[in-house]
Amino acid sequence: xxxxxxxxxxxxxxxxxxxxxxxxxxxxxxxxxxxxxxxxxxxxxxxxxxxxxxxxxxxxxxxxxxxxxxxxxxxxxxxxxxxxxxxxxxxxxxxxxxxxxxxxxxxxxxxxxxxxxxxxxxxxxxxxxxxxxxxxxxxxxxxxxxxxxxxxxxxxxxxxxxxxxxxxxxxxxxxxxxxxxxxxxxxxxxxxxxxxxxxxxxxxxxxxxxxxxxxxxxxxxxxxxxxxxxxxxxxxxxxxxxxxxxxxxxxxxxxxxxxxxxxxxxxxxxxxxxxxxxxxxxxxxxxxxxxxxxxxxxxxxxxxxxxxxxxxxxxxxxxxxxxxxxxxxxxxxxxxxxxxxxxxxxxxxxxxxxxxxxxxxxxxxxxxxxxxxxxxxxxxxxxxxxxxxxxxxxxxxxxxxxxxxx
Amino acid sequence: xxxxxxxxxxxxxxxxxxxxxxxxxxxxxxxxxxxxxxxxxxxxxxxxxxxxxxxxxxxxxxxxxxxxxxxxxxxxxxxxxxxxxxxxxxxxxxxxxxxxxxxxxxxxxxxxxxxxx
Numbered sequence: 001x002x003x004x005x006x007x008x009x010x011x012x013x014x015x016x017x018x019x020x021x022x023x024x025x026x027x028x029x030x031x032x033x034x035x036x037x038x039x040x041x042x043x044x045x046x047x048x049x050x051x052x053x054x055x056x057x058x059x060x061x062x063x064x065x066x067x068x069x070x071x072x073x074x075x076x077x078x079x080x081x082x083x084x085x086x087x088x089x090x091x092x093x094x095x096x097x098x099x100x101x102x103x104x105x106x107x108x109x110x111x112x113x114x115x116x117x118x119x120x121x122x123x124x125x126x127x128x129x130x131x132x133x134x135x136x137x138x139x140x141x142x143x144x145x146x147x148x149x150x151x152x153x154x155x156x157x158x159x160x161x162x163x164x165x166x167x168x169x170x171x172x173x174x175x176x177x178x179x180x181x182x183x184x185x186x187x188x189x190x191x192x193x194x195x196x197x198x199x200x201x202x203x204x205x206x207x208x209x210x211x212x213x214x215x216x217x218x219x220x221x222x223x224x225x226x227x228x229x230x231x232x233x234x235x236x237x238x239x240x241x242x243x244x245x246x247x248x249x250x251x252x253x254x255x256x257x258x259x260x261x262x263x264x265x266x267x268x269x270x271x272x273x274x275x276x277x278x279x280x281x282x283x284x285x286x287x288x289x290x291x292x293x294x295x296x297x298x299x300x301x302x303x304x305x306x307x308x309x310x311x312x313x314x315x316x317x318x319x320x321x322x323x324x325x326x327x328x329x330x331x332x333x334x335x336x337x338x339x340x341x342x343x344x345x346x347x348x349x350x351x352x353x354x355x356x357x358x359x360x361x362x363x364x365x366x367x368x369x370x371x372x373x374x375x376x377x378x379x380x381x382x383x384x385x386x387x388x389x390x391x392x393x394x395x396x397x398x399x400x401x402x403x404x405x406x
Numbered sequence: 407x408x409x410x411x412x413x414x415x416x417x418x419x420x421x422x423x424x425x426x427x428x429x430x431x432x433x434x435x436x437x438x439x440x441x442x443x444x445x446x447x448x449x450x451x452x453x454x455x456x457x458x459x460x461x462x463x464x465x466x467x468x469x470x471x472x473x474x475x476x477x478x479x480x481x482x483x484x485x486x487x488x489x490x491x492x493x494x495x496x497x498x499x500x501x502x503x504x505x506x507x508x509x510x511x512x513x514x515x516x517x518x519x520x521x522x523x
Contacts (some may be wrong), residue, residue, distance in 0.1 A: 257513045301428035311523040314513040
């Protein structure tokens, strides 16, 4: 029974972690501009994320080491610092994006400008981490995150053309606006395959004292949780394709997305969208700030855990404190939330090689995984993801310049 | 030197399970016969020096100005190493270890001033 509950909670957590500002905005942009045609990017992103999350959970459960520990030991201190700098910078931008996401939701609800909400939102995220425990972050926020199921309800109520949607799941070339098409595709992949998610997941496995008996559960949670998250992302794309695409609406602001759920759900649609955006972004912000603190503490060998008091992990707690404070700055300065989202997601996509490539070595190291090293299937999938990550690194910057303006 | 790969960059833990940094460097003494590891080093300046000597000097300067003002890293004699496994277990007191000098300084001067610590 306890395991069953853990599985259920694990899946809910994954959903909460998956859907955030980036996945909502990029899926909506994709649907509005290209109908169902970019569905394949969500499918590929979700499969890649399932593979990476399962592996990071397996590594942690079998070895008792997080990915960060293993990267530091296997590839040395200097390489770890490179990973920390790259992932840290990207996480900073994504954290700013999520804070902007919550602030935008509050602004839509109250009419008070987004920038005024930045500091209160950042403070609320910080208080949760400073006073809360790992369980509060993991379960509390993600249970609330179930409100995002509204997107799925909305998509089903609009009766999508399933055959057309099925065709969209196969990658193909764009009908027009090639640069924008590929830029949105890269952003969707960056939004789906977030390093903070699998870094957070492997730390969570240690916080929750996983061992080898959790391997089955790990596989189930990774597969079902991420699939569920992917389906919700796809639902956002479908609704946008049916609501915005026929009118030729061009998404340039988050505020436009407020009408996303109005055709299927009426007056409640707007409230549900605001609640979904606010809660999903708030949960993601807490996870990203925590994931960055975990990564620094684990790589440098400091005391770390969300379950100890800040005074017992001073450096750990001050890392997320500083990161949250700095991440509020661009939002206070009035940086456009949607532009910030697109830049962060593209850079996330470009940052993938530094965390994915080490896994190729680590997941085949018997010193860590004993009898649970990758199968040929796992290695095949990981090689494909590694190749994809290199392609994303190469194309992200040129596409940003060509199609980033939208 | 087989030992370098086995010890370097591992987590240092004391007998109470408290974390005392990573093995950032090793002091190797070449006496009569073969070279041998006499001390483990842990501290940001050591890691910074491994990346680039200038970064190490910069980190040391930063440490002189901020915090407890002492950039010397913690050195743990090999005789205090209990075991080397997935982590390196040592006999050291977390309350006095220099591996936690920054941690203690930040706790006393920053964290303790924030409510709810």
